[in-house]
Amino acid sequence: MAAIVPCDVRALVPDALAVDTLARLQLEARRCGLRLRLQNAPEELLELIAFMGLTEALGVETRREAE
Secondary structure (H helix, E strand, O other): OOOOEEEOOOOOOOHHHHHHHHHHHHHHHHHEEEEEEEEEHHHHHHHHHHHHHHOOOOOOOOOOOOO
């Protein structure tokens, strides 16, 4: 099992550059036998990650809305 590295992303501007950078960091972390865990992610960033289809690649847990 890969060691988890917490990554506080609350200060990131939720844009494509931020998502691209996070994807590259996750890829490099996996190559080193690690996994990033995003912490304090703004809702806008999570929505953009989902829109770009990178939820699974970045290990982001989707928040489910109450029915």
